[in-house]
Structure formats: C-alpha cells, structure tokens
Amino acid sequence: MTKVKEIGEQGLLAKLQNFCPPEIIGDDAAVLETAPGTSLVVTTDVLVDGVHFSDATTSPEDAGWRAAAANLSDLAAMGASPLGITVGLGLPGDLNVSWVERLYQGMTECLQKYNTLIVGGDVVRSPVTTLSITAFGQVDPQKIIRRSAAQVGDAIVVTGVHGASHGGLQLLLNPQLGQNLTTAEKTALINAHQRPQPRLDVVPILWEILTPQLPLPITGMDSSDGLADAILQICRASGVGAVIERQKIPVPASFEHWLKPEQAIEYALYGGEDFELVLCLPKEQANTLVEKLGQDAAIIGTITSGSQVLLHDEHEKIPDQVLSLSQGFQHFGQ
Amino acid sequence: MTKVKEIGEQGLLAKLQNFCPPEIIGDDAAVLETAPGTSLVVTTDVLVDGVHFSDATTSPEDAGWRAAAANLSDLAAMGASPLGITVGLGLPGDLNVSWVERLYQGMTECLQKYNTLIVGGDVVRSPVTTLSITAFGQVDPQKIIRRSAAQVGDAIVVTGVHGASHGGLQLLLNPQLGQNLTTAEKTALINAHQRPQPRLDVVPILWEILTPQLPLPITGMDSSDGLADAILQICRASGVGAVIERQKIPVPASFEHWLKPEQAIEYALYGGEDFELVLCLPKEQANTLVEKLGQDAAIIGTITSGSQVLLHDEHEKIPDQVLSLSQGFQHFGQ
Numbered sequence: 001m002t003k004v005k006e007i008g009e010q011g012l013l014a015k016l017q018n019f020c021p022p023e024i025i026g027d028d029a030a031v032l033e034t035a036p037g038t039s040l041v042v043t044t045d046v047l048v049d050g051v052h053f054s055d056a057t058t059s060p061e062d063a064g065w066r067a068a069a070a071n072l073s074d075l076a077a078m079g080a081s082p083l084g085i086t087v088g089l090g091l092p093g094d095l096n097v098s099w100v101e102r103l104y105q106g107m108t109e110c111l112q113k114y115n116t117l118i119v120g121g122d123v124v125r126s127p128v129t130t131l132s133i134t135a136f137g138q139v140d141p142q143k144i145i146r147r148s149a150a151q152v153g154d155a156i157v158v159t160g161v162h163g164a165s166h167g168g169l170q171l172l173l174n175p176q177l178g179q180n181l182t183t184a185e186k187t188a189l190i191n192a193h194q195r196p197q198p199r200l201d202v203v204p205i206l207w208e209i210l211t212p213q214l215p216l217p218i219t220g221m222d223s224s225d226g227l228a229d230a231i232l233q234i235c236r237a238s239g240v241g242a243v244i245e246r247q248k249i250p251v252p253a254s255f256e257h258w259l260k261p262e263q264a265i266e267y268a269l270y271g272g273e274d275f276e277l278v279l280c281l282p283k284e285q286a287n288t289l290v291e292k293l294g295q296d297a298a299i300i301g302t303i304t305s306g307s308q309v310l311l312h313d314e315h316e317k318i319p320d321q322v323l324s325l326s327q328g329f330q331h332f333g334q
Numbered sequence: 335m336t337k338v339k340e341i342g343e344q345g346l347l348a349k350l351q352n353f354c355p356p357e358i359i360g361d362d363a364a365v366l367e368t369a370p371g372t373s374l375v376v377t378t379d380v381l382v383d384g385v386h387f388s389d390a391t392t393s394p395e396d397a398g399w400r401a402a403a404a405n406l407s408d409l410a411a412m413g414a415s416p417l418g419i420t421v422g423l424g425l426p427g428d429l430n431v432s433w434v435e436r437l438y439q440g441m442t443e444c445l446q447k448y449n450t451l452i453v454g455g456d457v458v459r460s461p462v463t464t465l466s467i468t469a470f471g472q473v474d475p476q477k478i479i480r481r482s483a484a485q486v487g488d489a490i491v492v493t494g495v496h497g498a499s500h501g502g503l504q505l506l507l508n509p510q511l512g513q514n515l516t517t518a519e520k521t522a523l524i525n526a527h528q529r530p531q532p533r534l535d536v537v538p539i540l541w542e543i544l545t546p547q548l549p550l551p552i553t554g555m556d557s558s559d560g561l562a563d564a565i566l567q568i569c570r571a572s573g574v575g576a577v578i579e580r581q582k583i584p585v586p587a588s589f590e591h592w593l594k595p596e597q598a599i600e601y602a603l604y605g606g607e608d609f610e611l612v613l614c615l616p617k618e619q620a621n622t623l624v625e626k627l628g629q630d631a632a633i634i635g636t637i638t639s640g641s642q643v644l645l646h647d648e649h650e651k652i653p654d655q656v657l658s659l660s661q662g663f664q665h666f667g668q
Contacts, residue, residue, distance in 0.1 A: 001430045001431070001432055002430065002431045002432070003427060003428050003429065003430060003431065004425050004426070004427050004428070004429045004430075004431055004434065005427030005428060006431075007431060009457050009458070009459070012425075012431065012434060012457055013457055015431065015434075015435060016434070016435075016438055016455070016457070019438045019439075019441075019442050019452055020451065020452045020453065020454065020455075021451060021453075029454065030418070030420070030453040030454035032417050032418055032453060032470075034368060034369065034372060034374070034417065034472055035368065035369035035370075035371065035372045035472075036369075037369065038368060038369045040368070040374065040417065040470070042418075042420055042453060042454055042468075042470065043420075043454065044420040044421075044422050044454060044455055044456050044466075044468060045422070045456050046422040046423065046424050046456045046457075046458045046460075046464070046466060047458070048424050048458055048459065048460040048461075048464075050461075051458065051459050051460065052458065083366050083368065083374065084364070084366055084376075086364070086376055086377075086378040086468055087378075088378050088379070088380035088422070088466045088468075089380065090380050090382050090464055091338050091346075092338070093337060093338050093339030094337050094338070094339060095337065095338045096335040096336065096337060096338075097335070097336045097337065097338055097340075097341060097346065097349065098335055098336070100338065100346065100349075100350070101349060101350075104350055104353045105353075107353075108353050117354065117355060118353055118354045119354065119355075119364040119366060119376060120354065120363065120364035120376055120377065120378060121350070121354075121378055122378050122379050122380045123343050123346055123347055123350065123380075124343070124380045124381070124382055124385060124386065125343070125382065125385050126380075126382040126385065126462060126464065127382075127384075127461070127462050128460060128461050128462050128464075130380070130382075130424055130460065130462075130464050130466075132378075132380060132422045132464075132466035134376075134378060134420055134422075134468035136374070136376065136470065138368055138369075
C-alpha cells in the first residue's frame, strides 16, 4: 500500500481535494457566502513541535506570534479583515504550563496588534505538541483578492522587503554568521523572523486607490512560502507568465555588506516567511500603491503572456533565468 | 515548574480562558457577530491517535464520521446551521494513503447527510496522527441556543435515547458481552457508537414550535460528554438546580435484557457521545416538541431553584441521589 511519504504533502493534498468542491479551495483561504454582501474567509494551519517550531530557535511567545501572523497573512492575502481565530492544542502531560501560557501570550500580542482575538479552542492530550489554528475573516465578495486574475501587462507589486526572515533564521541557527552586520542590523533581521508583520494594513490602502475604477477582481497572494512561490502560483492560476527585474526586488539594506548579490536574491526569492503581499495591478495603480506604501514597496516586474517566469538582469550581465519551485527547495532543503 | 498533567485539561483551559473574552466562550461554540441579522458560530476539536480514536475499535471511515458528527452536534447545540468544516491533519510518513482517504470518506458521508462539506484544510508531517476539525455555522442572533437561560419550572427535554453509544463501545471492546442481545440489537448499539447522528434536524422543529411566542433565549446543549454533564453544565451556567426522574430517561429497549437498571442509568447519564440535545422549555412547548420529535424524545425532569441536580425515583424505592461529574469520571475512568 502506498505510504504518505511516497506521494508527499502535495500528492496527498491533490487526492484529498477530491473531497472538496474546487470552486472554494485553491486560494490562500476558503471563501463561503454567508449573508448577502459579505463572504466568510477561512484558513487553517497545523504546526508540529520539531517540524514547524522548536525551542532551539524559537521562544514559545515567538512561536505563538508567528502562528497567528501566518494565519492573519492568509486573510490579508484574500483582502479580508479578521474576525478571530480558534486554537486547537495537543499537549504532552509533562509540558510546562508556563510554556503554554507564553505561547498564548505571543498569539495574543500579535492578534491585539491587528484588533482581533482568540475566540475558542480545544486542549487535548497528545504525545507531541501540536498547534492547530483556524482564522476567519470577512470580505465584501466583490473585493476578494484571488490568485487567478492576473492580466498581461499588469505590474507586479511587492509590499516590502524579502529575504529578511530567512536572514534572521540563518543568524539564529549560525551565530558565527554576519560578522559585518551591526547589532542593530542583526536584531532587525532576527526580529523579521521572530515577529513577522502580516500586511492587513495594505488592504484598506488598496481599496482607497482602486475604488474610483474597481478593476476587479484583484490578483494577489502572500509570500509566506517565498516570493518565487507566490509569483509562480499566481502565474499558474492566471495562465500567464512574468518577467521579474532582479535589481528591483527590495532586500534589507544590511544584505549589501553581508551577502553576495546572488545569495541575497536567493534569500529574497526562496527564503519564505516574509509575509508580504504580492499584487498584480495596472501600472498606474501599481505606482500609486507603491507611493502610498512608502520605502520598501516596489514594482518588481510585469505579467507577460506565455507561462514562463523569467528573472531578468537590467545590466544584462547575467542571462535570463527561469524561476521554478524546485530550485528553491534544492537550495534550502525545505 | 507546574506540568500540564498536574493541573489537567480543565485547569489549563481555565488559565487559557484569560486570553479569550468571556462573553464569546463558555458555550458549545463561540459566537461572533458578522453581518446584521446573522451570527457566525465556530467550534473546534482536536483528535489524537491512541487518545481519541484507535484502529482497534474504529475504522478510519468511522473515525471520520464521528469527528464530523461531534462538530456538527456542537453547531446544533447552538441552534446554528452548518456552513462547512476545515480539516487540519498531522500525519506520520509511513501512514497508508488509503487510511487518510477512508477518513475523508467517512467525514464526507456524514457532512453530505447534513448538506455541508469540507471547505479547506492543511496537511503536515507529524510523529502522531492528529485530526483537527473546525466547524462553522450561522444562526439568527435571536435564535442562539445558550446554556445559561434555564428558568425555574422549565421542563428538561432530551431528543432521544442515551447510553446507546457507550453500550456499543462496550460491545466492541468486550465481544463476550451482550449474550442476551439479538444480532440486530448489537448492530444497532454498535452503530450508535460508530455513526452517531447529530441532531441538526431538531433546530427547525424547535423554531416551528416557538415562533408564535418566542420565549427567548432558548437554553440547551448537546450531550456529547454525557447526559449528566449536559444537565450539570446547564444548571451551573443558569444558576439553577434540577430534578431528573430516573424512570423517564429514555434508554435503548435492548438494555432491558442486557443491563441491570442501575447500570442502564449509569450508561445513560455518564456514557457520553450520544450527541442528543438537552433543552429547557416551558412545559407546554416541551410537550409539543416531544410530540413532534416522536418515539425516543422525552421530558426527563424539571428545573428547580437552588443548585443541586437530584436523581429521583418515582417509586421512591431508591433515595434521591445528587448528580455530580466526578461520579461519572470514577465510573468510566475518563
């Protein structure tokens, strides 16, 4: 009989999607019609001790913050505003109660920052610490951000720097790294990893810009699994390609005196967990959005016909590279 | 440092409830206001292999059905109609893919019966098979069923027999039991354990009866943790007591030639997982409800002032007993 490990998470998800209607899955979160004029957006994440978090690199507070932030980021990626989260916990009996309280403290700090809260949950005995979060939000059905509507000619906007979270993780795992970085720079990178900020703030700004014309639907997703993943997923779902300008991808300024340009771009494209939004918009509106968001937001490329996602060097010193997901996985062994 | 096992699930929940607003928890599910005229009801359960299910007594299909049924029952207990569930899975790599598909098959069978569906989820690697379900439903805020509004003089209605699920579990664990039972009787009890039926069907009937007068709010909960637990929780939340008529509690007819009366009443009160509703209503409306629901529904007692829940023998052969949760736990070692 076939084992789960033989077909992997993606293979299993493909099989299990036979049990779900295709029209409500396939995005960052599921969408359900409730009352007229409002849709319910639901997203769920399971995190397992030793797989997704570890006391070696992450305090319980940070594990809690990161788990809450990842789910809020999925809501932001759908254009939704949060209603709350539920928390399911599986806990070994000999876990310290203070660990659990610190986990909740971290979750609550993150949720409070975004004006939302824990609304319920379940606690059970388990041989391994397991954290299951379901977040729900609401959105005007006309303003749902989807992955599948990118148009040829759209500008590709990122709402902030990429690579910072992965840089922070590397510093945590290998304290001998980053000798050229100042303490403040190190702290900023580590903070980006431990306390990522979901971009719920972008959603109202986006609608402020778009309301006069409503060029619907808006296309976008979050970059939780890496910037390359986000661009590739959008292109696949929309049936388009893209050209990404290598030099336009915003990375932390500190990378300049720490990483070689090739390494910096790899961190940015494949590092993951930056929790920014990647949005595809007509050029004029993209410019307005970048202007409104300020410093770290940028237009990094253009949607093209075809299906390839090319990484282009504006100085034409490096030949165009075709982006793929497997490249990222090889690099970081995820 | 205090360990989780030292304070137990209830002790830990009490600590964690400091992180949740009290007004939206404390019932079978959390309630959130969304659009005007509709509330979102959310409930979550975590199930762990070896703790909550086991291949020894439960096929993957049945584990899936039971998990879905338990969550739908929580929605019914709030008076809500289901919108869907999300499923978070933690799976060891060497689990058979077919096990997971059979689990989903069982969940889907249950959900389809109640016109709802799986709307999303997450699959991750874990050393122990873990199933985390979040169910959401919607309800007119005026028609939410709460635990906390029972009135002195209300009749206590159960929507069906109790003890059947525990009887079925005993037959599965000890095949030598129940020699006096026919095969059909055994099958019915085992089926009650493996394929419990959440009482979503009761909600519209209840409103059909109540609409002319609307004596709001309605009080009730489900009996998933046992009938005694449901009555005690309602009385505690409402600040009232109750007298339960021993002979009025409906048990499976087959118990008569299998269990002694004392044992039958223990199965009914403390067995759990019957997933019926326990409702407190003015006597006239309680009579109408029982009539409409038919055979197995019954009025089993009355809400009283004070705080004690008494088990009364109509023949007055057995002295009144005070119901408590610890009695149940001692009996069944839960």
